[in-house]
Amino acid sequence: MRKYLYNLINPVISEIDKESLPFLQFDIPQQEAHGDFSTNIAMIISKRLKKNPREIATTITNALTLDTNVITKTEIAGPGFINFFFAPAYIANRTTEILDSGSSFGKSAKNSGKKANVEFVSANPTGPLTVGHGRNAVCGDTIANMLEWIGYDVDREYYFNNAGRQMRVLGDSVKYRYRELLGETIEFPEDYYQGDYIKTIAQNLINEHGSSLLDENPEGKFKAAAEEFIFADIKKTLHSILIDHKIFYNENSLYEEGKIKNLLEQLKEKGLIYEKDGATWLKLSEMGNEQDKVIIKSTGEPTYRLPDIAYHITKFDRKYDLIIDLFGSDHNATYPDVMAALKSLGYPVEKIKVLIHQFVTITQDNQTVKMSTRKANYVTIDDLVEEVGNDVVRYFFNMRSITTHMNFDIGLAKKQSDENPVFYLQYAHARICSIMRNASEQHIEQNRENLSVLVVPEEQKLLKKLLIFPDVVLQSAELYEPHRIAMYLQELAEAFHRFYTVCRIIGSEKHVAESRLTLAAATKIVLKNGLSILGVSAPEKM
């Protein structure tokens, strides 16, 4: 419908003021009285030509020749908006497009042939995934889904590091528990990993090796066992909320494949690093950032910046057209350094989109819960899924903009799971399935021949909602904003529930019943498609 309008207006605008053409766009007015679409182009031209916008709008509308089967009327309103009213029958007949496309209604080939990489979660394997990781995990996966819907070939990637201090402490924590379980009296360090899973890992080692590992280096079998155990747990957790990364990229491989060494040589060659106080510094101040930072400590160990830069170079080497990094706000100070270095090395950094989500504040009994993996003070994603189910978890994290500092009340989430908005959407889907079952028993069949009978306001509202779905998907994906899909589905479900209340199918006149059933079928398709982007199931019964 937008395209139709565009083709209609375009020639007229070209004649009045070619320069304004790029600004031509059509919005859906908030108020129904303002029509199905509106454009502010007259106001834009007005600014450039210094003419009265309403006069320009009149000129435009007078120049149009309308097919009243499609557009019944136009009007000029307010300061100079032009509003368009589509013919109800025309709208009703668009339903067939939804039915024909089915499970691919809403998909676009806009980016077909392009490859995207979405890096998310990327938590080091030191403990189970917590509710704190939930937002990153769910939003990352949903963004990947959205990109697939607009044509990208998407790789989901998880970057981790099993070499640093964190992991050393982890291995040592296991060894302490190992000795403890073998009867030794130990004093477990306060800043070591306190979680019970450490004991489980130690017990597993005892079952397998007995006491033969007492002389083993904590960084050897202990760390390896911990990493393996915890990673298996993380993958299982992610899988339970429908997340399966294709690539697990280990920082170690950057060293093993000589990528770190290559990078250092490149940086040296371009004069971007220097030595001071026994450490190697990156000249970030010359790249426009605040201050120089250390990339190799005086101990000879690199800081995280060096591997991070090398890692991102591999993403360029792997020929991605779009590279998405999803971080929590605690990383917001680190990526500008990496970006600056990549830019100085001549990489096309505009292909990288860094998305920062704000933290979810977890509250329990009116108290803020400060999550800490070290202190084993956390609520895990597993706990939450077990309590409320993966649909609620996925919907919850997807329903708010990632820029919002979201609040999550654990008690409320558990208690009010029945009232969670996700059920509102799923209920609409289940209702449709139920109608279809009943209609089938009554021998009412879908029929596209008489769709123009769908002119009741509730039918028209629902139809219009359905038809904008592809636009919503495209916009959400291009803005990397999953919550827009969730908001849209909420509105769609509302439109359906109203339709359901006012417009009966069984018992209505044959043509009406058949057409309404067809409309319900189209609604079912869109609900299911939308829910699948969010990773939420569409139940047949509730």
Next chain:
RNA sequence: GCGCCCUUAGCUCAAUUGGAUAGAGCAACAGCCUUCUAAGCUGUAGGUCGCUGGUUCGAGUCCAGCAGGGCGUACCA
């Protein structure tokens, strides 16, 4: 101190990217089930869009300043 983010109804959050009368859910109140699922629908009430200026046809949205909150600001990741 500096950087990024946030401040909208009692609570949790939207707002078509600068559009017309700022909207949902929860909580509150009043209604609607002998007909397709009441996990639903209808209605009432609830607002100085943190504050002050500025930009323009038009500002919750952009700019400046101020106040409050979150996250950072390492030779940790």
